[in-house]
Amino acid sequence: MSEKKTNFAVVGISGRGSGMLENFLAIPGVRVVAVCDKYEDRAKNGVEIVERETGETPDMYLDYKEMLKRDDFEGLLVFTTWITHSRIAVDAMRAGKHVAMEVGGAASIEECWQLVRTSEETGKYCMLLENCCYDRNEMALFNMVKQGIFGEIVHLEGGYRHDLRSEICHGRENRHGRLYNFMNRNGELYPTHQLGPIAKVIDINRGNRFLTLCSMASKSRGLNEWLRKNEVEGYDITEYPFNQGDVVTTMIKCANGETVVLHHDCSVPRPYSRNYVIEGTKGIYSEDQDSCGAVYLDEFGDDEWVPFKDGLRDKYEHPLWKKYVIDGVKRGHGGMDYLVLSAFAESVIEGHEPPIDVYDTATWMAITCLSEQSVAMGSMPVPVPDFTNGMWIDREPFHRGIYTVNEVCEEAFEKYQIATEDGE
């Protein structure tokens, strides 16, 4: 008997969309019936990927609104540019589709409210595809926090520290979306890679919330210097006065007293890091310590960092990763891409709320436009809206399953015979 499949469609098939499409097609029970990009060559590439991976031919669209008129798919995956994610997501929910969106920040608070209200009114899910919530390190650290290893959490840090000078500067040649944002905006443009895992660690929107933030931006020099060195003389944007500061630092205060610091750092030379830091009353984790992450716990007592990957990660491996290693880790950012896509696919196929819901999506994305406001006002604190409208103090229970990122749901792994005790 052939496996029952649920139909999906995909919009935005550039670098990210094509890789994610391939990964998505490897998930049991999914079928992609339509693909769309406003550029024909990219839309055709989407058709070819589906044909190559499945032997089926999806329909091709250059206008996503035309694609949304179809009634034969249940979920839409959005891999377009930052400023187009939300409007496509809102249109899709209104057309009766569940939505998964790639990460990026919001351009306005209104955009975030539109996502929340449309999801509430239509009953359709809107999940931010924050793959870093499913990273192997982040999941083991989440497990450690929830087991109380770090004590009560008081402070966290994270960032998007990625040398993207070439990608940004050649945005027009590569038809890539980042350049125009760096020309025109100034703030924490890409907050969610570390903010997502941080928010789940400290129960944001479920017993806790972000209250206020303030942001400060350094001067902007890195892109001009890179262009002077790497572009031909007279290249038109070499001396462009980019708005985006090279390093933007944001501080967030939470209702339960924690502080969070974020760094956005993409236009000066540096190795990649999300510089994750978790500090609690019993110890600390620091991603940048010893170049591969290290832990110090009060109980160690000898003032020495212990490398995270020397035993601690294995000891506290999240059961989802134990299962994934046995099943076979798929490609895509060390395996996390397949997990976040699987989480969305499962929520649509089984009909339950996704583990990253519309309130998480709106709250994490809102940090971008709030930080832009703060920078523009000389680092004034700005309030973070409560997109749950008070429900954060008394939420409906979340769906408990293997992809849940609010808690480690050990019972969900029993049928897979995955050991969930420490050290097993």
Ligand SMILES: NC(=O)c1ccc[n+]([C@@H]2O[C@H](COP(=O)([O-])OP(=O)(O)OC[C@H]3O[C@@H](n4cnc5c(N)ncnc54)[C@H](O)[C@@H]3O)[C@@H](O)[C@H]2O)c1
């Ligand atoms: N989670 C991750 O690890 C990760 C990694 C890379 C990129 N991303 C995110 O994925 C998204 C896409 O990244 P990218 O590098 O492929 O960007 P890109 O700018 O190269 O591609 C965006 C694509 O969307 C298409 N598009 C834009 N508006 C459209 C519309 N209205 N209708 C149809 N198509 C439209 C464009 O034509 C383009 O092909 C971004 O949000 C990026 O931040 C996430």
